[in-house]
Amino acid sequence: MSSRAIRQYEFGPADVLVFEEVPAPVPDRGQVRVRVAAAGVHVLDTSIRRGESGGPMPLPRLPMTPGREVAGVVDAVGEGVGDGWVGRRVVAHLGMTSGGYAELVVVNAESVHEVPDGVGFEQAVAMIGTGRTTLAVVELAGLTAGDVVLVPAAAGGMGALLVQAGRNAGAFVVGLAGGAEKVARVRELGADVVVDYRAEGWVERVQEGLGGRELTVVFDSVGGEAGRVGFELLGLGGRMLMFGYSAGEPTRFTPGEVIGRGLSVTAAFRARIANRPGGLRGLESESLAALAKGELVPLTQSFPLADAAAAHRALETRGTVGKVVLVA
Numbered sequence: 001m002s003s004r005a006i007r008q009y010e011f012g013p014a015d016v017l018v019f020e021e022v023p024a025p026v027p028d029r030g031q032v033r034v035r036v037a038a039a040g041v042h043v044l045d046t047s048i049r050r051g052e053s054g055g056p057m058p059l060p061r062l063p064m065t066p067g068r069e070v071a072g073v074v075d076a077v078g079e080g081v082g083d084g085w086v087g088r089r090v091v092a093h094l095g096m097t098s099g100g101y102a103e104l105v106v107v108n109a110e111s112v113h114e115v116p117d118g119v120g121f122e123q124a125v126a127m128i129g130t131g132r133t134t135l136a137v138v139e140l141a142g143l144t145a146g147d148v149v150l151v152p153a154a155a156g157g158m159g160a161l162l163v164q165a166g167r168n169a170g171a172f173v174v175g176l177a178g179g180a181e182k183v184a185r186v187r188e189l190g191a192d193v194v195v196d197y198r199a200e201g202w203v204e205r206v207q208e209g210l211g212g213r214e215l216t217v218v219f220d221s222v223g224g225e226a227g228r229v230g231f232e233l234l235g236l237g238g239r240m241l242m243f244g245y246s247a248g249e250p251t252r253f254t255p256g257e258v259i260g261r262g263l264s265v266t267a268a269f270r271a272r273i274a275n276r277p278g279g280l281r282g283l284e285s286e287s288l289a290a291l292a293k294g295e296l297v298p299l300t301q302s303f304p305l306a307d308a309a310a311a312h313r314a315l316e317t318r319g320t321v322g323k324v325v326l327v328a
Contacts, residue, residue, distance in 0.1 A: 005102035011051030027078035040069030041324040067100025116292035126298035126323035131287030145170030155182035157323030227251030
């Protein structure tokens with residue numbers, strides 16, 4: 001029996017991702033096999049594809065199949081796993097391994113979650129990774145109704161969820177997005193102010209939108225100029241949560257600037273999550289529950305599995321809205 005998957009034989013541009021037939025994986029003891037309906041695409045996937053070590057993931061041995069987030073239906077189980085799993089709708093994060101860009105994936109049974117009733121596979125796969133990270137960041141921020149929040153990349157997969165989380169907390173939310181379409185989508189999510197960072201004078205527009213308020217929280221996944229602007233607009237005692245730098249470099253500041261304004265800067269999310277009751281799995285469960293309740297609803301943009309290269313190119317050129325998902 002065979003199936004199809006995206007394979008990568010060398011590091012390089014998106015074209016190194018090829019769609020081809022592969023042997024169907026067989027579940028080992030304690031594993032289930034998932035017929036994948038949706039696979040998540042992460043910006044880190046593009047960095048790894050290029051051969052650039054980034055974040056917590058080491059460069060893989062080639063050839064390999066990228067992807068670490070999958071949702072679909074269990075079609076086979078290994079020894080020690082009850083047959084009752086067959087036919088269940090599930091979602092799972094593969095952890096530090098890869099293999100998600102495929103029609104069939106084997107997953108440790110202890111890693112899977114049932115997809116809640118009424119929840120689509122694309123939404124579920126967005127929440128299993130991006131959603132859990134969002135909850136961790138929001139928890140560390142300790143949002144309240146008195147906060148004034150800046151969300152750069154507010155039309156991205158995580159940014160869209162952060163806008164909703166700020167709205168849910170009753171905070172005043174300012175979102176940054178690139179282009180009229182993305183600005184409109186962020187406004188629909190409930191942001192109080194949305195500014196196109198590609199437009200001339202965007203920093204002044206942010207200040208005008210604040211209406212004399214000072215930022216209390218910056219969710220910094222971008223770094224570079226946008227991160228620095230957010231840092232400068234933080235009021236005394238403000239909180240800066242750093243979890244990426246899609247602009248190419250982290251936000252720059254000096255210890256003196258932090259101390260002089262009584263700011264707090266947090267970046268050690270992995271260590272904090274590891275010590276959190278329930279750990280990553282607990283965050284995954286909470287993320288899916290928030291989705292089922294309609295509290296957090298991810299934006300998604302889908303591409304056919306065979307077009308993974310196109311998905312990577314769109315993500316790298318900021319031509320996507322929300323979480324990018326491959327559908328089989």
